[in-house]
Amino acid sequence: MAEILVLGAGMVGVSTGLALQARGHQVTIVERGSPGRETSYGNAGLIQTEAVEPYAMPLSPWVLAQIALGRGYDVRWNIPGLMSQVGAVLSYARNSLPSAHRRATITWGKLIRQSTERHAPLVQAAGADNLIRRDGYIEIHRTPKAMAKARIAAKRFLDEFGVEAKLMDGAELRGLEPAIKVEVEGATHWRDAWACSDPGGLVAAYANLFEKQGGRIVNGDAGDLHRDGNGWRADDYTGEHAVIALGPWSPMLLARYGLNVPMVYKRGYHRHYHMETPPNHPIADFGNSVVLSPMRRGLRIATAAELTSHPRLAPPQLRHGEEAARELFDIGAPVEAEPWTGRRPCMPDMLPVIGKVPDQPNLWAHFGHGHQGFTLGPVTAEILADEIDGGEGWAALQPARLKH
Ligand SMILES: Cc1cc2nc3c(=O)[nH]c(=O)nc-3n(C[C@H](O)[C@H](O)[C@H](O)COP(=O)(O)OP(=O)(O)OC[C@H]3O[C@@H](n4cnc5c(N)ncnc54)[C@H](O)[C@@H]3O)c2cc1C
Known part of the structure; x- marks a missing residue:
């Protein structure tokens, strides 16, 4: 089991924390504000299984x-x-x-159709049924x-x-x-x-669940992420792996690690x-x-x-x-x-970016969910957690596609 830093506590970052924690990892989420107060706060609150x-x-x-x-x-x-x-x-x-849209739809549809079934156990465990x-x-x-x-x-x-x-x-x-x-x-x-009648409230409820189950959420700036031996350090916190889940702020950080993200x-x-x-x-x-x-x-x-x-x-x-x-x-x-x-x-190809950051051992990407990140957070978190645990990940979602 590994110590893992997750950068960002929006729907995507908090869901990542929960999915990794369920697999026995020790997870610290680094967030500069409070969980679920940015993009994951401001959306229309729809969890959209129909948006295939x-x-x-x-x-x-x-x-x-x-x-x-x-x-x-x-x-x-x-x-x-x-x-x-x-x-x-x-x-x-x-x-x-x-033709390109049809190709993206094949992958996107498989993600979106899992959304309510992935949210369901989290809503229940977080005691957030009153929001749904x-x-x-x-x-x-x-x-x-x-x-x-x-x-x-x-x-x-x-x-x-x-x-x-x-x-x-x-x-x-x-x-x-x-x-x-x-x-x-x-x-x-x-x-x-x-x-959902309070999207920020749902993320906060998932974040409480994550902490109750032993996860840590700390206040810190992910912008100073740097290597620390074989692992990573952000602010005062270290991990063998780091996951970038900073929503619209992700490209800024990745530019420092050689990946130009066209968002x-x-x-x-x-x-x-x-x-x-x-x-x-x-x-x-x-x-x-x-x-x-x-x-x-x-x-x-x-x-x-x-x-x-x-x-x-x-x-x-x-x-x-x-x-x-x-x-x-x-x-x-x-x-x-x-x-x-x-x-x-x-993302210009309409698919989120999920998987290994090229040439950066133990650095992972998890962002770019576009119009449906509130829906998809728990779905793509499971895919990323599986890949970190040695699974193959989904080829169409890999960050390597951004490297030219
Ligand atoms: C008007 C509107 C309506 C929408 N409606 C829907 C909808 O109905 N259904 C749906 O599924 N999606 C909807 N979306 C899209 C959805 O809100 C986003 O896709 C989703 O919230 C992205 O989540 P995220 O966790 O990737 O990003 P965010 O929620 O933005 O989380 C990123 C986190 O990173 C943190 N952060 C940034 N920089 C740093 C740093 N340097 N150090 C530490 N922390 C940092 C931020 O504080 C933030 O908490 C809508 C979006 C908008 C704008």
Whole structure:
């Protein structure tokens, strides 16, 4: 059994700690803040077994023209934000072509389908059942055209992947979600997914479980990671192995160890709003590029992607999302003075990076989960733990693919 340092206590790092601990290793997690307070705090809280295809970049000329002109709310950008990651963005575009996307989907789908079964024992052992609902989320379709597309998508998901979804008309939707106050054409109920009412709270509960079982979480800066004999040292802590699970901060550290990681940083925002009668499920209003999740703190409005180097104080995507949400529901004032913001750590080939860092004995990578790291943390933690214990790992996920 080994002493292992895990750098970062987001969903991915904490899940790594738990998976290694279950195999008998002595694990120390080094975190500069508190567990689950960064990207793993700010997401929409969905544990998405239905998300069997990774999130491709839209490539239709019309959509690209809209994005270029700064119209629509799915992808926003500014010049410094785009230029700082242009190589990674172009590579993401190439990998979004149908044949490459199909290849990524084969691996991605195998990961995602394990997600609820990997979370289930952790939720139970952590006593976090009160944070989880197991009855899916609802994607609304405001127009007949959107509803027709949804029918095709639902059939394709069933035929190709065996993912079941229930299509509803406006009346059925109102039965399920009486708080919706306008006529909506219909909806898709993705029933397999789970919803978490406090994503940061779930990571904190997993972190408590890890400590109760003998793991250590220490405050420290992983940025000064360096070799220590055959092993590694970060701050005052040492281990035979070290795992980099720093989410969007991982590439910065790996650059020091000879691995150039081309990440696309898709910034998202959220804000909570007071609400007397919240919806019963998270409501995805993709036509307006937002997910509206009932959370402990209020209704969380979470936005799509922004390629910017610095966050905006008044993000247009959030302003638009709030307008769309107010059409649907009676919503009160914002809970926080300012919106939260964070960056999805997205790899251009849409697959997370899991395995041995090339040329660096006993250094391991575990990051790049993009749009679904909250879902996938416990799944990929198991794959990495097995590889550290001598297993083969998954070839398609290896960091060696980044080395040219
Ligand atoms: C708006 C939005 C909505 C999303 N919705 C969903 C969703 O519904 N479902 C889903 O599955 N995913 C969702 N995601 C994606 C998901 O949140 C991320 O993929 C996931 O949280 C990444 O987890 P992580 O542990 O890799 O990173 P993080 O949670 O960011 O953890 C990294 C940790 O490293 C620490 N750290 C960084 N630098 C140092 C250092 N030098 N020293 C020590 N510690 C350090 C940080 O403090 C942090 O705690 C969403 C993301 C966004 C932004």
